[in-house]
Amino acid sequence: MLSSKERLLTVLRKGKVDRPPVICTGGMMNAAIVEIMNNTGHTLPEAHSDAELMAHLAGDVYEQTGFENIGIPFCMTVEAEVLGSEVTYGTLICEPKIMQEVFPTVSVVETKSINTMLDDGRINTVVKATAILAERYPDVPIIGNLTGPISTAASLVDPISLLKEFRKKPAECHRVLDYVTTLIVGFAERMIASGATVISIADPTATGEILGPKVFREFAVLYLNRIIDAVHAKNIPVLVHICGNMNTVQSLIPEIRADAISTDALVNLRQLKADYSQLTTMGNVSTYLLEFGSVEKVAQQTQRLVQDGVDIISPACGLSTSTSLKLIRAMTDAVKEG
Secondary structure, rough: OOHHHHHHHHHOOOOOOOOOOOOOOEEEEEEOOHHHHHOOOOOHHHOOOHHHHHHHHHHHHHHHOOOOOEEOOOOOOOOHHHHHOOOEEOOOOOOOOOOEEEEOOOOHHOOOHHHHHHOHHHHHHHHHHEEEEEEEOOOOEEEEEOHHHHHHHHHOOOHHHHHOOOOOOOOHHHHHHHHHHHHHHHHHHHHHOOOOEEOOOEOOOOOHHHHHHHHHHHHHHHHOOOOOOOOHHHOOEEEEEOOOOOOOHHHHHHHHOOOOOOOOOOOOHHHHHHOOOOOOOOEEOOOHHHHHHHHHHHHHHHHHHHHOOOOOOEEOOOOOOOOHHHHHHHHHHHHHHO
């Protein structure tokens, strides 16, 4: 009988398993729903900045949902905050948000010491929580989550300006992307040293719909691969989530050197597997269905993904905090019970 860690790692190494793993990575795609927090008393926003509480809540999610992994942190603002952006930690029902980016344009971005930032703020909190969880759950994959380079840059620089400057000031944009990517790589390496068994990168700003294929290749693919290569150098696999409709950039997806590609609900994963048989696919149970559907419909969609040969079953994007535990369990049970 495979442990959940062995099953996920085997799939990511393209080995054969008894059934697909069913996971929810954390980060952008976290399952710290209100129902679980009310059940346990381990709550957000407090758990964003307390390592022991973060570990408790991540363990609660694992134990109550049936997902076969543990994922931290519970947001996409850790990197932005240490870079200097103004962040609100939100509430029990509302996730953290960037209130104000530091710089109006890439041309005026001032850099800070990477090593100082890596010892600062919630990066340290997440690293400590990773170590607690790795010791507490040795047979469960601990997934450390990163905000991708484009989204991190768009949390440091006004995103409207940044998107224009990808075309108007590419050299300056590369300077900023190099800066934030160095921070992200350092964060990944700290989590790995503390026991993370998989790294997941979500980069919602880096969609084909927003960037277009030229900018997607020049910036998103380049800097995602730099992070992936650094993580692979530590012998750790990487998941990458691509948001939105991938039609305009689908031919570029195989250039991303991740061990699995996670997609939004509107992507046909069976077709993606048929078009690019080398890809390990992940997803993509509708989060709308998980919030508003029925047990039967969630189970049916999940079973269809299993039958389509999707390698790793997971939600298609971030879960609403009002999602019910009953519907999450309908998804995880459908995978485990066949």
